Amino acid sequence: MAVIDEIGPGFYRISEYVPDFDLQFNHFLVNDDEPLLFHAGLKGMFPSIRDAVATVIDPSRIRWVGFSHFESDECGALNQWLEVAPAAEAVCSTVSALVSVNDFASRPTRGLADDEVFKTGKYSFRLCRTPHLPHDWDASVLFEETTKTLLCSDLFHQVGKVEPLTQSDVVGRSRATANKRFATWRSSSKRFLAASQLGLDSSPIARLAPAMPPRPPYFENGHSCWNWNAAANVKCEESRPSTLLVAARAAVKSQL
Numbered sequence: 001m002a003v004i005d006e007i008g009p010g011f012y013r014i015s016e017y018v019p020d021f022d023l024q025f026n027h028f029l030v031n032d033d034e035p036l037l038f039h040a041g042l043k044g045m046f047p048s049i050r051d052a053v054a055t056v057i058d059p060s061r062i063r064w065v066g067f068s069h070f071e072s073d074e075c076g077a078l079n080q081w082l083e084v085a086p087a088a089e090a091v092c093s094t095v096s097a098l099v100s101v102n103d104f105a106s107r108p109t110r111g112l113a114d115d116e117v118f119k120t121g122k123y124s125f126r127l128c129r130t131p132h133l134p135h136d137w138d139a140s141v142l143f144e145e146t147t148k149t150l151l152c153s154d155l156f157h158q159v160g161k162v163e164p165l166t167q168s169d170v171v172g173r174s175r176a177t178a179n180k181r182f183a184t185w186r187s188s189s190k191r192f193l194a195a196s197q198l199g200l201d202s203s204p205i206a207r208l209a210p211a212m213p214p215r216p217p218y219f220e221n222g223h224s225c226w227n228w229n230a231a232a233n234v235k236c237e238e239s240r241p242s243t244l245l246v247a248a249r250a251a252v253k254s255q256l
């Protein structure tokens, strides 16, 4: 059962704790002229999150459903929200909209450019693109400029049943969680590095089959993922396909 707490004027945290993961899934409702829900949440959690929203506003009034990146806990229940709220629109980064959400969502999505602001009434939200932070290249965060509230998704991630408001150190707790939880990710990334090194040294790649064609110009200022593909395509033409793995290894290494 989701628990709801008002954490600021018109800002509500709706939290569902999952003991198996020792983890809370948090969703934020902003009750303004055009109500915003940040994190649509998992499909399986939709009934309890909807019931929690209903203790504050009629869920059909939700106008915006925002999230950081395309992932089940961020937007798995997006279409359920679009169904209960006829005027609702998904709002996310343009990369997220173009790559995933426009295809996934049952209605068109509002993709925001880096630094673009949208208003919900008295509140103004600025989208800040943060590729690969917390993770996934389409990631962004939303900054509410009146209350100086950062809707920061997985950043400062903590385990346990965490209180809705605190004045204590969140960075230390977050670092402890990262050290514990991300050990697996780090070791799988290291395996990738080892495997790619083996491939380059013992059986050079003859051909690459990039999943994506060369990018149109508006991605020129994108991040490393686009650059990997751009590099792969350029170098393929030069018959040096192993460049992709070299670039991928460097990018993964830089994130370890």
Ligand SMILES: [Fe+2]
Pocket (backbone or CB within 6 Å): 069, 071, 074, 134, 135, 154
């Ligand atoms: Fe995530």
